[in-house]
Amino acid sequence: MLGGTPVNIQQMNLIKMIRCVVHNAPCETLTEPDFEQIASIAGIHKLSGFLFESLPHLPANQQPSAEEQKSWKQIYRSLLVRDANQRYEFERLIDAFVSAKIKTLAVKGFSVADIYPNSAMRTMSDLDILYDEADFDSALALMKSLEYQAGSVENGSTDHFVSETGLHVEMHRSLFESRMPDAAKPYLSQIFSLAEEKRPYQYALSAEDSYLYLILHTYKHFIYAGTGIRSVLDFYFFKELPMDRNYVTNRCKQFGIETFLREFEQLSEVWFSGAEAASVSEQLGNYIADCGVYGTDENKLHYEMRQVSTGRGGSKLKYILRRFFLPYHAMKSEYPVLKKLPILLPFFWIYRAFYALVHRRSKLSGEIQSLNHYDSRQTDSISELMQALEIHR
Numbered sequence: 279m280l281g282g283t284p285v286n287i288q289q290m291n292l293i294k295m296i297r298c299v300v301h302n303a304p305c306e307t308l309t310e311p312d313f314e315q316i317a318s319i320a321g322i323h324k325l326s327g328f329l330f331e332s333l334p335h336l337p338a339n340q341q342p343s344a345e346e347q348k349s350w351k352q353i354y355r356s357l358l359v360r361d362a363n364q365r366y367e368f369e370r371l372i373d374a375f376v377s378a379k380i381k382t383l384a385v386k387g388f389s390v391a392d393i394y395p396n397s398a399m400r401t402m403s404d405l406d407i408l409y410d411e412a413d414f415d416s417a418l419a420l421m422k423s424l425e426y427q428a429g430s431v432e433n434g435s436t437d438h439f440v441s442e443t444g445l446h447v448e449m450h451r452s453l454f455e456s457r458m459p460d461a462a463k464p465y466l467s468q469i470f471s472l473a474e475e476k477r478p479y480q481y482a483l484s485a486e487d488s489y490l491y492l493i494l495h496t497y498k499h500f501i502y503a504g505t506g507i508r509s510v511l512d513f514y515f516f517k518e519l520p521m522d523r524n525y526v527t528n529r530c531k532q533f534g535i536e537t538f539l540r541e542f543e544q545l546s547e548v549w550f551s552g553a554e555a556a557s558v559s560e561q562l563g564n565y566i567a568d569c570g571v572y573g574t575d576e577n578k579l580h581y582e583m584r585q586v587s588t589g590r591g592g593s594k595l596k597y598i599l600r601r602f603f604l605p606y607h608a609m610k611s612e613y614p615v616l617k618k619l620p621i622l623l624p625f626f627w628i629y630r631a632f633y634a635l636v637h638r639r640s641k642l643s644g645e646i647q648s649l650n651h652y653d654s655r656q657t658d659s660i661s662e663l664m665q666a667l668e669i670h671r
Contacts, residue, residue: 404446503573514546
């Protein structure tokens with residue numbers, strides 16, 4: 279099957295349940311529903327908030343058990359609390375940055391969650407804030423004063439922080455990331471100038487630019503590890519907003535991802551409005567339904583194999599060499615000192631290999647296991663899907 283195995287009946291049941299919540303309408307008859315399995319799939323795709331909301335819409339003869347309904351209600355309540363806590367902390371952070379006269383621009387996060395029927399339905403693993411790189415020292419000092427622990431800082435263009443309560447915050451000095459289209463770099467480098475100043479030092483993106491960043495961010499994940507049902511739902515809600523469609527389409531043409539946008543939006547219509555599926559939509563849906571919200575390690579392997587392949591399938595030896603000897607552009611992102619001292623590249627290759635052997639044994643073991651079970655036919659299948667989406671990487 280091109281792109282993945284067919285969407286199974288429980289995955290499709292979950293999509294039907296989400297659809298009825300989106301349209302506030304009675305749910306279609308489910309096909310042999312296994313509510314325990316449906317709840318598990320919802321968890322994998324970070325869509326558990328839709329379970330409880332779907333209950334009033336389900337057919338009277340297709341209701342989960344009282345115990346399952348109680349569990350869904352508890353999950354929903356916990357998501358409401360999480361959402362409120364994240365919103366409070368977000369406002370506290372932005373107020374602190376404004377007071378310190380550090381320019382900020384929030385991306386993803388609530389700009390996406392707030393277009394859902396209830397923002398608690400769209401969970402966030404972290405908060406993402408763009409700031410001016412010139413304010414790095416001031417921003418680091420401010421986060422520490424707010425009792426955030428620094429994770430990795432000066433690693434690439436993103437600084438990671440964790441609060442005492444476990445809230446993760448990613449402070450971005452640039453929105454352009456590896457595996458985004460190179461043509462998008464000039465656009466993202468000027469994003470502050472495209473944003474609206476809500477108050478001094480606090481900026482916000484228009485609906486169009488919020489959507490464009492979501493598209494680029496989704497693209498980055500999709501071509502590497504894959505992305506899940508929630509991403510397609512994000513596209514659906516954004517697509518329904520009043521906005522300048524020509525602006526979005528023309529930008530995507532400029533980035534070389536117009537087909538990617540069109541097929542994702544078409545799939546969102548198939549899943550959440552009941553439109554008829556075209557061939558590519560079906561293939562894309564098969565692939566996404568099995569990915570989970572953050573993709574899979576197996577898909578990462580297939581991506582790497584596509585990069586070293588000269589024909590169909592991929593070379594395991596080339597893959598191993600690529601993993602151990604990352605190219606300079608990737609290494610300098612992981613070890614910023616290489617920007618000033620590129621001559622140290624061989625030393626950091628050795629350091630990285632020993633670090634993985636000592637500190638990342640379980641991850642390394644999982645990668646070796648995936649390599650042992652590698653099936654080149656699946657790489658070829660994914661490659662065909664990427665070609666259908668006009669993705670050439």
